[in-house]
Amino acid sequence: MTGPFESGTTEPGAAEPSLTESGAPQSDAPLAGFTTLRVGGPAARLVTATTEPALLELARETWAEGGDWFVLGGGSNVVVGDDGFDGTVIRVATRGIAQLPAPEGLVRLRVQAGEPWDDLVRHTVEHGLSGIEALSGIPGSTGAAPIQNIGAYGQEVSSAIVSLDFLDEITGEVRRMPLDELELSYRSSVFKRGLRGIVLSVTFELQDASGGLSAPVAYAQLAATLGVEVGGRLPIRDVRDAVLGLRASKGMVLDAGDPDSFSAGSFFTNPIVTENFARTLPASAPRWQVEPEEPAVVIPLDGDSLPVDQPERIAEYHVKLSAAWLIEHAGIRKGFALPGSTAAISSKHTLALVNTAAGSGGGSAADIAELARYVQGRVLAEFGVLLQPEPVFLAHEL
Numbered sequence: 351m352t353g354p355f356e357s358g359t360t361e362p363g364a365a366e367p368s369l370t371e372s373g374a375p376q377s378d379a380p381l382a383g384f385t386t387l388r389v390g391g392p393a394a395r396l397v398t399a400t401t402e403p404a405l406l407e408l409a410r411e412t413w414a415e416g417g418d419w420f421v422l423g424g425g426s427n428v429v430v431g432d433d434g435f436d437g438t439v440i441r442v443a444t445r446g447i448a449q450l451p452a453p454e455g456l457v458r459l460r461v462q463a464g465e466p467w468d469d470l471v472r473h474t475v476e477h478g479l480s481g482i483e484a485l486s487g488i489p490g491s492t493g494a495a496p497i498q499n500i501g502a503y504g505q506e507v508s509s510a511i512v513s514l515d516f517l518d519e520i521t522g523e524v525r526r527m528p529l530d531e532l533e534l535s536y537r538s539s540v541f542k543r544g545l546r547g548i549v550l551s552v553t554f555e556l557q558d559a560s561g562g563l564s565a566p567v568a569y570a571q572l573a574a575t576l577g578v579e580v581g582g583r584l585p586i587r588d589v590r591d592a593v594l595g596l597r598a599s600k601g602m603v604l605d606a607g608d609p610d611s612f613s614a615g616s617f618f619t620n621p622i623v624t625e626n627f628a629r630t631l632p633a634s635a636p637r638w639q640v641e642p643e644e645p646a647v648v649i650p651l652d653g654d655s656l657p658v659d660q661p662e663r664i665a666e667y668h669v670k671l672s673a674a675w676l677i678e679h680a681g682i683r684k685g686f687a688l689p690g691s692t693a694a695i696s697s698k699h700t701l702a703l704v705n706t707a708a709g710s711g712g713g714s715a716a717d718i719a720e721l722a723r724y725v726q727g728r729v730l731a732e733f734g735v736l737l738q739p740e741p742v743f744l745a746h747e748l
């Protein structure tokens with residue numbers, strides 16, 4: 351089918367979300383083929399937009415009709431239920447990178463939401479632009495990058511975003527949202543907190559790196575791999591190559607030949623707890639201090655110092671724990687699977703849950719969710735921490 355948008359088209363790979371190029375176009379195809387976990391039944395309706403005007407039209411039509419809807423990018427952070435989704439899936443496959451005027455030494459790029467994220471990173475590296483090179487190899491689309499504020503190897507996309515264009519479901523209108531309206535924090539955003547609509551494009555500001563040097567390397571493992579101190583700078587291309595190498599060694603780049611890459615990436619976020627709680631954990635549990643986003647509300651128990659309707663806000667230090675460490679020390683090893691299940695812990699990375707039957711077209715969201723609940727239960731029993739899933743669940747509960 352040709353034209354600006356294609357209703358019911360299901361060719362995996364248009365936005366390079368898929369591990370393999372396969373599947374004939376058909377309207378009732380399982381959504382599994384559009385996800386990296388390769389699980390999930392069909393949607394009642396699946397539409398794909400390849401241009402921004404088509405995306406606007408499809409979204410407004412869908413919203414006017416009422417009914418449930420879901421916007422899908424590369425499907426690399428979603429678990430779709432086995433019975434499918436009784437609503438409209440709007441798949442974003444718009445493409446394009448445009449350069450905008452920018453202050454000297456900086457380059458601004460407006461990027462369409464369906465542009466595959468790693469194509470954008472490669473483009474910036476090839477043009478000597480620094481700022482997102484440590485985010486090399488993350489699957490998915492550019493429009494989804496701000497949804498959970500993607501991050502890896504010491505960089506977060508929040509540090510490079512200037513604004514985005516957003517089609518708001520409530521008004522049906524497009525508005526430009528500057529960075530400070532996006533409320534980006536660790537794996538979260540205003541969208542994760544409930545703002546519904548579609549990201550149409552994202553504007554980035556990058557350094558026109560004279561001499562082709564990267565942003566300071568901010569992650570110890572990456573710095574060690576590159577043979578520099580944390581804070582050192584290297585040719586951007588070297589940083590990208592090192593990140594891609596590290597990611598591949600953990601099954602964290604999409605690779606049809608690597609069964610460990612049929613995942614949704616890290617399945618659990620690193621828990622953020624109070625420093626007091628962290629003291630109850632073994633001293634060997636890794637922890638990193640983080641600034642509290644909002645100081646905790648504390649009501650003095652003596653009742654003298656403050657009336658209870660004016661609670662004092664005391665900044666309490668928080669620390670981020672390693673979800674991988676907690677899982678491993680709850681006794682769950684790489685490669686672990688429940689008996690008879692098609693879901694397993696990746697053999698390379700404790701945080702990734704993989705669909706071991708993906709290669710033969712099998713696997714189920716039910717198995718993934720069962721393993722996720724098992725991991726949560728073991729970590730809760732051992733350490734009192736309830737791990738939170740990172741992927742979005744569509745038509746399925748954890």
Ligand SMILES: Cc1cc2nc3c(=O)[nH]c(=O)nc-3n(C[C@H](O)[C@H](O)[C@H](O)COP(=O)(O)OP(=O)(O)OC[C@H]3O[C@@H](n4cnc5c(N)ncnc54)[C@H](O)[C@@H]3O)c2cc1C
Pocket residue numbers: 367386420421422423424425426427428442463488489490491492493494495497498499500501502547548549550601602603604611613614615616742
């Ligand atoms: C092997 C692997 C490694 C990964 N490594 C990392 C990593 O290092 N760091 C990291 O942060 N993440 C990582 N991820 C997770 C994932 O790649 C990112 O979250 C990515 O940004 C998801 O993009 P997507 O287009 O696939 O989104 P999808 O999975 O299609 O959607 C995810 C969410 O975003 C919403 N969404 C998608 N597009 C839009 C849009 N245009 N407008 C509004 N909402 C939208 C969806 O509705 C859904 O809620 C990894 C995943 C895999 C499979």
